[in-house]
Amino acid sequence: xxxxxxxxxxxxxxxxxxxxxxxxxxxxxxxxxxxxxxxxxxxxxxxxxxxxxxxxxxxxxxxxxxxxxxxxxxxxxxxxxxxxxxxxxxxxxxxxxxxxxxxxxxxxxxxxxxxxxxxxxxxxxxxxxxxxxxxx
Amino acid sequence: xxxxxxxxxxxxxxxxxxxxxxxxxxxxxxxxxxxxxxxxxxxxxxxxxxxxxxxxxxxxxxxxxxxxxxxxxxxxxxxxxxxxxxxxxxxxxxxxxxxxxxxxxxxxxxxxxxxxxxxxxxxxxxxxxxxxxxxx
Numbered sequence: 269x270x271x272x273x274x275x276x277x278x279x280x281x282x283x284x285x286x287x288x289x290x291x292x293x294x295x296x297x298x299x300x301x302x303x304x305x306x307x308x309x310x311x312x313x314x315x316x317x318x319x320x321x322x323x324x325x326x327x328x329x330x331x332x333x334x335x336x337x338x339x340x341x342x343x344x345x346x347x348x349x350x351x352x353x354x355x356x357x358x359x360x361x362x363x364x365x366x367x368x369x370x371x372x373x374x375x376x377x378x379x380x381x382x383x384x385x386x387x388x389x390x391x392x393x394x395x396x397x398x399x400x401x402x403x404x
Numbered sequence: 405x406x407x408x409x410x411x412x413x414x415x416x417x418x419x420x421x422x423x424x425x426x427x428x429x430x431x432x433x434x435x436x437x438x439x440x441x442x443x444x445x446x447x448x449x450x451x452x453x454x455x456x457x458x459x460x461x462x463x464x465x466x467x468x469x470x471x472x473x474x475x476x477x478x479x480x481x482x483x484x485x486x487x488x489x490x491x492x493x494x495x496x497x498x499x500x501x502x503x504x505x506x507x508x509x510x511x512x513x514x515x516x517x518x519x520x521x522x523x524x525x526x527x528x529x530x531x532x533x534x535x536x537x538x539x540x
Contacts, residue, residue: 269431272453273409276483278529286527293500294485294521294531295405295493316485317408318454323527343528344480347412349430349452357431364429385430391422391459392479393414395430 269357271350274398275313275320279337279345283312283325286342290314296321304376309333346384348396354381357397361385373399405493407486410534411449411456415473415481419448419461422478426450432457440512445469482520484532490517493533497521509535 280286283301291298296314304311308331312323324345326334336345351357354373361368366389373381378401385395416422419437426432432450440447444467448459460481462470472481487493490509497504502525509517514537521531 270452273412273455276409276412278527280527288500289502289526293497293502293525295496316406319409341528343523344483347480360431361429364425366425366429387479389429390425391414391416392477 269351269353269360271352273319274348274350274396275322276344277322277324277346277348277396278343279333279340280323280325280342281337283310283323286323286325287312290321290323303327305331346394346396348382348398351397351399354383354397354399358383361389366390405487405489405496407488409455410484410486410532411458412480413458413460413482413484413532414479415469415476416459416461416478417473419446419459422459422461423448426457426459439463441467482530482532484518484534487533487535490519490533490535494519497525502526 287298290296296316299313299315301310301312308328310325310327314321324333326337328334358368367386368383369386370383373383375381380399380401382396382398387394423434427434432452435449435451437446437448444464446461446463450457460469462473464470494504503522504519505522506519509519511517516535516537518532518534523530
């Protein structure tokens with residue numbers, strides 16, 4: 269059901285400063301930087317094996333990500349797992365009493381579906397589930 | 405240089421309680437539980453693709469892990485990357501001014517070498533580097 273770790277999202281104040289560490293010092297190569305959530309977040313993608321390290325930088329001081337940074341500082345923001353069937357995954361979580369941030373999946377600009385599980389249910393970890401599109 | 409995410413270490417108060425979420429609700433299967441660091445930590449290994457989720461539970465109230473839990477609560481404790489050459493990786497980090505917890509690698513019971521990078525240098529992320537043994 270859970271195929272792999274899709275990415276680890278790391279909240280940073282500045283992608284360019286964070287790249288000095290993650291790319292130059294640690295040696296993980298930057299693939300691309302994208303604007304997400306209608307420009308509210310910048311995301312740098314650094315592939316590592318079958319997963320990505322994603323450096324996420326808020327562009328909007330009112331976003332959840334900006335508030336996370338103000339409260340907790342930089343660090344791991346969320347872990348994203350790829351699932352083959354997001355509806356089934358959410359149903360299983362609900363059945364076991366997990367608290368979901370998204371009861372039904374959201375869709376991104378590519379039409380791929382994702383949902384977040386509340387860290388209260390997930391032992392302090394903000395977990396994202398992501399389903400890559402199937403041919404229909 | 406960085407081959408893959410070896411594991412994500414999640415600090416938990418109780419492995420058995422955490423398994424109710426990670427195994428039963430989320431659906432990641434437990435492979436094994438091991439005692440590490442001379443009995444100071446219990447670790448549950450839950451493979452996900454090419455990586456593991458590791459649930460780490462302190463057995464010693466004076467350990468760094470116990471203090472992390474007391475201060476921050478449950479959540480992501482560290483990210484471990486597999487490297488092919490840990491000496492080269494540490495040299496590169498030093499060259500770029502990164503603060504290392506382990507200037508030289510430690511060895512585990514299997515003779516495999518690992519080292520931690522201080523979260524102050526790594527944008528709030530405690531990073532472990534791990535080199536699997538080479539045939540010599």
